[in-house]
Amino acid sequence: MSKTKFNVAVVGATGAVGEQIIGLLEKRDFPVDKLKLLSSARSAGTVLNFKGQEITVEEAGPDSFEGIDIALFSAGGDVSKELAPHAVRHGAVCIDNTNAFRMDPTAPLVVPEVNADQINKHQGIIANPNCSTIQMVAALKPLYDSYGISRIIVSTYQAVSGAGAKAINEMLRQSKEVLEGRDANPDILPVGSLPVKHQIAFNAIPQIDKFQDNGYTLEEMKMVHETKKIFGDEDIAVTATCVRIPVIYGHSESVYVELKNDYELEEVKQLLAGSPGITLVDDPAAQAYPLATDAAGKIDVFVGRVRRDLGNARGLNLWIVSDNLLKGAAWNAVQIAEIIAAKA
Secondary structure, three states: OOOOOEEEEEEOOOOHHHHHHHHHHHHOOOOEEEEEEEEOOOOOOOEEEEOOEEEEOEEOOOOOOOOOOEEEEOOOHHHHHHHHHHHHHOOOEEEEOOOOOOOOOOOOEOOHHHHHHHHHHOOOEEEOOOHHHHHHHHHHHHHHHHHOEEEEEEEEEEOHHHHOHHHHHHHHHHHHHHHOOOOOOOOOOOOOOOOOOOOOOOOOEOOOOOEOOOOOEHHHHHHHHHHHHHHOOOOOEEEEEEEEOOOOOOEEEEEEEEEOOOOOHHHHHHHHHOOOOEEEOOEHHHOEOOOHHHHOOOOOEEEEEEEEOOOOOOEEEEEEEEOOOHHHHHHHHHHHHHHHHHHO
16 A cells, blocks of 8 residues: 555444444554544434544445545445445455455455464455454464464353344343343344344353354354364364353353363463463462453453363363453454554
């Protein structure tokens, strides 16, 4: 691009991730020349603030990207599939937060702490991985580099914000209903192919996204396929169980990993503590470990409960927590944009 300032578009500007992206662009002092905020027709006309300037949100369309250098998409997969190619046609680099292009062989799937070298291989579109995948692979990267990884078993405990504002409101409403002795009436969760809904308040729902023919959900299969693509290693055995819990912000994960080589536990902790974007919180004597409430609003991935597996000398157990709207979406995308800008 050979530019020092960039015309940036945010698609899905009024959504939860879009608002986080706008906030990060301002907080990080991203070199924005002109910021264009785009949304659906329903949200067009909303006025948002950026660096003291009021910007009116416009309806996104095929011709919204003329003159745009970087377009950050977070408005749903169908919107990305429709509009990202038009943004590329206008000369923009697209950073997409949806599932639309993650497994497209022409679109790099990038977590900057893991595979930033893939950014240069884009053909106009760079994909942001699933929020649960991002925090896991960021934490496992130093272990993969030092010891190799043969197997990953992950169970996630995912915040309702991952299903959108309506899911947050449903959890809060149901909590009030239950505490008042009334029936909780589910309308939103789980999001799937059937009309059946379950109570999320004071509950755990072992389904995120639609079930696939193999008995796993789409969310679980995303973690399987995306992990392999990000590491560039099809031989890693990955299995996932994804669960929705009544937490507003912050996904938590219990991860069991089998390393290919022997390791020393203290060395593993030192590797994690010294890795970019990772904060080690691991002091059992002080009951110090990562919590969703502590990770909310922060951009790092937090790792704790690091311990050797009792049945496998090369097995390792970790507890990984991160803000799903920040590192799991907005911050990962802005990180990619910063790398693009630095190399322009």
